[in-house]
Amino acid sequence: MLTQEPNKKLRFFKREFQQFYKTELRRGLTEAENVRKKFVKTFWVYIALTIADIIALILYFLLARYFYNIIGDNCFTAIALVLTFAPFALFALFLKMYSKYKCNINILVISKLITFFKNFKPENYRLHILPTDILNSWLFHDIENIKNDEYFSGTYKNSDICVSSSKVTKSGIYGAEWWFNGTMAMFGFNKIFPTPLIIRSKKFYWNNTMAKILLIYTPVILSLIIIFSIIFSYAVRSQPIEIAALALGCSLMFVPAIYYAFYLLGKIFKKYRTRTTHVSSKYLEITPEFNKNWNVYTYDKKSAIDFLTPQLAEKLVKIQKLMPFTPIDCSRFEDKFIIAVYSRRFFGTTPFFIPLTSYRNLYNQALRMYMLFDLLEEISAL
Incomplete structure (x- = not known):
């Protein structure tokens, strides 16, 4: 149970933040909110272009089939391919813009929020x-490989802190996989801890990038196969349903088979390093x-008990x-x-549909942020 003292501190924090939000924060985020609104308009433009492309593809197919009878020509195939894959090109372009927008907005919002902590x-x-x-x-x-996009760094009550969005990856025979893709905070102190200490989450974390990619994109690939099966079955005067069913069945067997083949090859040829994630087996x-x-x-049970106070x-x-379903790992070293x-x-x-001033x-x-600073203060007092 939470003690009365932390509850009192939390109530004080909430009251102070409400005042900060009304007097400074909401007004300070006006410019960022205007950027968000422009980005929402851009999003709807991409949606409109995608819908227009799909309608154009359907109309093109109907005109080619029933009015001009050009299905099967090279020109028809080229235009059909362009119209089919155009939405995916638009989607990739939008994702690139969204990634840049999110990074800039994150830094701007956090830079405003951090001023609350005097x-x-x-x-x-x-x-x-x-x-x-x-x-x-x-x-x-x-x-x-390790990539960090820093949110903020500085000192809090004479202890150093740095918070960043981090991605820790490894390379395998079937492509890059990440060990970690999330938020990392590091505290620096004016004292040396005697032994390393690992706090490992019991929650499950799926770090297999290849499997995630297959799970996300397999339905898209299958839908494309079905669409082109229907289009080109008309070109060879075959039954579209039969060809689509055949393509779907082959794809369902082919995609997992490819993945597991690469997975087994990776297990056979992969060179494991000697570094272990567990410092000791003491629990x-x-x-x-x-x-x-x-x-x-x-390594040192007594030191760990002294450090991990109630x-x-x-x-x-x-x-x-704050994030009940998300694994959180910790490490004390040096x-x-x-x-x-x-x-x-x-x-x-x-x-981006929700106002930044929410x-x-x-x-x-x-x-x-308050929880991290509170944890930093507790560790520095040990």
Whole structure:
């Protein structure tokens, strides 16, 4: 249970944030909100172009079939291909624009929110999440590439903090896979911790990129096969339903077979590195609620018990409750502490249909910042 003191602090935080939102934050996000509205208009333009393309494809097919009888010609095939794949090109272009928009808006919103915390002082040169830090944290192994898009960095009550959107990937025979794709916060202290400590989430995280891609794009590929089967079956004067069914059946067998073939080849030829994610097999019991979410690994049991106090465990549990279905891993090493949240939505902006000035969404983001600073303060006091 939460004690009365944290509840009092949280009520004070909420009251102060409401005042900050009314007097500064809402007005400060006016420019960003105008950018969002323009982007929504751009989105509807892409939707209109996609619908127009689909209608043009249907009309083109009907005219070619029943008025000009040119189905099967090379010219017909080329135009049909262009019209069919144009929506996917538009979608790819929109995704690129959306990625840039989201990155810029995230930085702008967070830069406004962070001014609410008076004890935070932005100092970009103090602390950054480096590849060596992620390797030394022992949270991941077999790493090939690390990419960080920093949200903010600086000091909070004489302790360093850096928060970024991070992606930790490895390379396999069947393409890149990510170990981690989410939000990472690192605290820096003026003391050295005696031994490494790993706090590993018990929640499931699917990090197989290839399987995700197949799951997302297989229906799209199958629909394209069916569409072209129907179109070209008319060209050879065959029954479209029979050809579509045959194409669908072959695809359902072919796509998983290709994936599992690459998967097995990857298992056979992959060179595993010796680095392990578990520092030790010693398991620690902290509190019942903490134990539901995490396993703890360390060389030094006494040091871990001294570090993982009930107060610290409670603060980690509260952060977990903000995103109850998302794995959260932690690592204490050298003079640093890393908390890795397996979701970019931890500090992500709202969907672009929701106003950026929405109080509820801004409060949720500010609450997550407050929880991180509260955790930092607790660790620095140990």
